[in-house]
Amino acid sequence: MAHYKVDQDDWLTIYLKYLLAVFNFFFWMGGAAVMAVGVWTLVEKSGYLGVLASSTFAASAYILIFAGTLVMVTGFLGFGAVIREDRSCLSAYFCLLLAIFLVELVAGVLAHVYYQRLSEELRQHLTRTLAQNYRQPGAAEITASVDRLQQDFRCCGSNSSADWQHSTYILSPEAEGRRVPDSCCKTVVARCGQRAHPSNIYKVEICGMILTCCLHRRVQLHLY
Numbered sequence: 001m002a003h004y005k006v007d008q009d010d011w012l013t014i015y016l017k018y019l020l021a022v023f024n025f026f027f028w029m030g031g032a033a034v035m036a037v038g039v040w041t042l043v044e045k046s047g048y049l050g051v052l053a054s055s056t057f058a059a060s061a062y063i064l065i066f067a068g069t070l071v072m073v074t075g076f077l078g079f080g081a082v083i084r085e086d087r088s089c090l091s092a093y094f095c096l097l098l099a100i101f102l103v104e105l106v107a108g109v110l111a112h113v114y115y116q117r118l119s120e121e122l123r124q125h126l127t128r129t130l131a132q133n134y135r136q137p138g139a140a141e142i143t144a145s146v147d148r149l150q151q152d153f154r155c156c157g158s159n160s161s162a163d164w165q166h167s168t169y170i171l172s173p174e175a176e177g178r179r180v181p182d183s184c185c186k187t188v189v190a191r192c193g194q195r196a197h198p199s200n201i202y203k204v205e206i207c208g209m210i211l212t213c214c215l216h217r218r219v220q221l222h223l224y
Contacts, residue, residue, distance in 0.1 A: 021082050028075030035068025074100065126158040134181070135169040147183035156184035156202045 041061040074096045081089035133139045134146055150156055157163035157180075164170050164180045178193035184201040185192040192200065 017082055017085075020078070024075055024078035024082065027078070028072055031068045031071025031075060033068070034071065035065050038062065038064030038066075038068060070096075071100065123158050127163055130158060130163050131166045132168060134167055135174065147181065150181070150183040150202070151188070154186075154202045156180055161196060161201060161203050 038061045041064065074093065077089060077096065078093045080086070081093045129142060130146065133142045135143050161180050161184060164184070169175055170178060170180070176191060176194075178191060179196035180193045180201055182188050182191065182193045184196075186200060186202060195201075
């Protein structure tokens with residue numbers, strides 16, 4: 001009877017060991033995916049930095065990279081604890097899991113509290129950027145960021161194409177009669193912005209909302 005109980009305990013230990021290894025594998029893969037999204041954001045989407053009022057976009061990418069790295073390191077520690085069956089490693093592993101959970105909880109609360117304010121600030125700043133900085137001297141990076149944003153997300157203006165009516169560029173002779181920049185056009189050709197008809201330009205989509213939604217989704221990915 002005692003021998004049967006020992007065998008049963010051994011079987012249970014092995015089962016829990018493999019269960020922890022499987023959980024840890026998916027945990028590590030999740031960390032790798034989060035880090036990859038952060039790196040991709042910095043490499044592929046850094047062109048939007050010029051239209052942001054702060055370093056929020058870049059900061060969110062660095063946070064993703066840091067969080068992914070932390071999760072991966074914790075995952076390696078978990079694998080080591082499972083293989084070696086080291087009690088101290090297991091204790092450190094579960095302490096790190098608890099710390100990650102608490103940080104995620106705080107981040108989730110802050111994201112919920114500040115999302116609306118951040119969204120409004122970004123849209124207001126984008127509106128000012130369109131009106132005051134687009135195609136102005138020394139603003140080549142901002143101009144390129146706005147053009148890329150409008151083409152990538154198929155939008156025109158921060159709230160609508162009407163935002164461009166107050167743009168210093170559109171009101172200047174340099175615009176050559178354009179009512180919106182050429183980057184608002186569905187098919188970009190020279191001076192296509194002279195015709196601000198829905199069949200020619202993007203009028204439904206809202207760049208400011210899309211940009212803030214992208215940031216919000218990035219925070220959600222970090223939390224999940």
